[in-house]
Amino acid sequence: MRAEKKRKKKKKVLAIVLSIIGIFILVAGGYAYFLWDKAAKTVASINEEINPSDRRVEKVDVNKKDPVSVLIMGVDERSGDSGRSDSLIYMAINPQTKTTEMVSIPRDTYTELVGKGTMDKINHSYAYGGTQMTIDTVENFLDVPVDYFVKVNMESFRDIVDTLGGVTVNSTFAFDYDGYSFNEGxxxxxxxxxxxYSRMRYDDPRGDFGRQDRQRQVIEGIIDKGANISSITKFGDMFNVVEDNVKTNLSFDNMWDIQSNYKQAADHVVQHELKGTGGKIGGVYYYQVNEDDRLAISKELKENLEMDKTASKN
Structure with missing residues (x-):
């Protein structure tokens, strides 16, 4: 009799444990579905289409692992201001060679603003013609296609970092800016x-290049922290920040394919620096890029995009 009672008790305990496991699986599955569904809706809400690049013979296919280009636009948009492209980073990504060629374009670069027909600072292209003029101007300046873009409002750095509980960076020198003191290390x-930290440039020995490096550190810090998010509340907050501050022509499927097929290209990143000289024209400061350097970097970007192979298809 006692043995039978023990068996019944064991069965009851087992049933409770299995029920708890079942509930956990359902909750976990519901949580995963919620995140997936919310992510897809968020990406759909931040979509901004651009004109197809006239430097492509045919459209690239990330599902087929074609080499692609991505323009990262850090835009400084504040209340009452149309904004300027504060940071422009062009990446040519080749999943076959597992290489990413990257170049940061200084904001004061003197070049033609395509669609306006004037020579000016490249960061003014956003103020005059938004995303499309910025992309057209970058394509003309580097003589390369822009397949995809990701535009981030620099003001969102603050909200994203706070949502993640802060970020860690490594400062190469001590400086003060905007009421804050930053030590070396x-x-x-x-x-x-x-x-x-990401905005200071005038007291930096490397000027705009130094600021771009600090912006990259903050972005990497955000990625490191973001990869370890475990709280559903933080995920929800992050989705809200993205909806308010990011625009892209990447679809959710594009993002999934790139994450799956292109991540190894991040293992070998070649960073280029556009050499040139700064000076005033008509009383305004501009950065004039060395033409030979511009052409050499353009050539390397096109090689990584396999532009010769693409052109030979027609």
């Missing part, structure tokens, strides 16, 4: 500090 920054 490893720093843990909150949102406002990260925004100030």
């Amino acid at each position: 490893q720093l843990d920054l909150n949102g406002k500090e990260a925004l100030a």
Whole structure:
């Protein structure tokens, strides 16, 4: 009799444990579905279409692992201001060679603004013609196609960093900016500090290039922290920040294919620096890129995009 009672008790305990496991699986599955569905809806809400590049013979296919280009636009949009492209980073990504060629374009670069027909700072292209004029101007300047773009409002750095609980960077020198003091070495920054850290350039020995490096550090810090998000509340907050501050022509499927097929290209990143000289024209400061350097970098970008192979298809 006792043995039978023990068996019944064991069965009851087992049933409870299995029920708990079943509920956990359902909750986990529902959580995963929620994140997937919310991510897809978020990407759909931030979509911004651009004209197909006239430097492509045919459209690239990320599902087939074609080499692609992505333009990262850090836009400084504040209340009452049409905004300027604060940071322009062009990447030519080749999943076959597992290589990414990257070049940052200084914001004061003197070039033709396509669609306006005037020579000016490249960052003014956004103020005059938004995303499309910026992309057309970059394509003309580097003589390369822009297949995809990701536009991020630099003000969102603050909200993203705070949502993640701060980021860690490594400052190469000490400086003060916008009421904050930054020591040399490893720093843990909150949102406002990260925004100030990424904006300073006039006291940097490397000028715009130094600021671009700090912006890259903050972005990498965000990625490192973002990869370890476990709270559903933080995921929800992150989705809200993205909806308010990011625009792209990448679809959800594009993003999934790139994450699956192109991630190894991040293992070998070649960073190029556009050499040139700064000076005033008509009382305004501009950065004039060395023409031979521009052509050499353009050639390397096109080689990584396999532009010769693409052209030979027709």
